[in-house]
Amino acid sequence: MADSEIVFPGDELGVAEQFMPGDGAYEEDGMVYAARVGEAELDPGSFEARVRPRTQTPATLDDGDIVIGRVTSIRKSFVSVDLEANAAEPGRELPEVGSGTLHISKISPDYLDQIEDAFRIGDLIRARVIDDDPSIQLLTKDDGLGVLVARCPKCRTVMETKGDGLVCPACEWKERAKMAADYGLGNLLPPDNVDELMEQREQAQRDHGIDFPPRPQYSPGNGD
Ligand SMILES: [Zn+2]
The missing domain is CATH 2.40.50.140 (Nucleic acid-binding proteins)
Structure with missing residues (x-):
């Protein structure tokens, strides 16, 4: 992962053998994950993986965003x-x-x-x-x-x-x-090339696609 990349909660930052979870990160099953949205920092000096919080000035959210x-x-x-x-x-x-x-x-x-x-x-x-x-x-x-x-x-x-x-x-x-x-x-x-990517996907489906079966029917109360 490139330094200063924006990460989201649950994104992998690195393996626990190489990095300790620092501020804004946590460890689970041998992996270090982001605990918040922010910029990932892998510090080779302290062997810490951190997530720097975002600036406090709120972004606005409007129609079309x-x-x-x-x-x-x-x-x-x-x-x-x-x-x-x-x-x-x-x-x-x-x-x-x-x-x-x-x-x-x-x-x-x-x-x-x-x-x-x-x-x-x-x-x-x-x-x-x-x-x-x-x-x-x-x-x-x-x-x-x-x-x-x-x-x-x-x-x-x-x-x-x-x-x-x-x-x-x-x-x-x-x-x-x-x-x-x-x-x-x-x-x-x-990205700018959405149409091109969709054409590639359709071609891939024709060439070696799978017929994906419908998932099991929704039933209320199944938890997820
Ligand atoms: Zn699997």
Whole structure:
């Protein structure tokens, strides 16, 4: 990981054999992770991995802004998203808006039977603010919006794209998702070549894609 990179809670900073968790970091299962949004610092002198907090001047959040957030709950017709950064101003704290809501009709240009075919709790996503008053409403229909990073639900490995779905490189778990065109590339804002990336994905799906089965049907009270 490059120095001064903006990281989000849960992002890997390094292995615990090499770095101790410093300010804004924690250790779990031999890995050091970010505990907050900020700039990652790997200090080779003290062997500490730290996350420097962002500046206190709050970023504003308005209609049309692109935000980075984490899926925290999935209901039958909407998703709750913890808003972690304005993608255009990642170094600034967000105002106390808490979370945003993403309705099932605003998730994908394709018809969705169930939200579980697009998102999973814990997914890091990029969304656009379509209403900021009285509460933040989000949209991920565009090609440049959707999941940026997803972890395998079985083994927690970061999933990779395969055609128009995601596959775990460790245990081969596969699933559908509404991915941003640049899934896994580490961008905060959508890149300029979204159309080109979508064409590559469609070609990959035709050449060696998988038919991703629908996920198990939503049942209330199953916890996630
Ligand atoms: Zn896995």
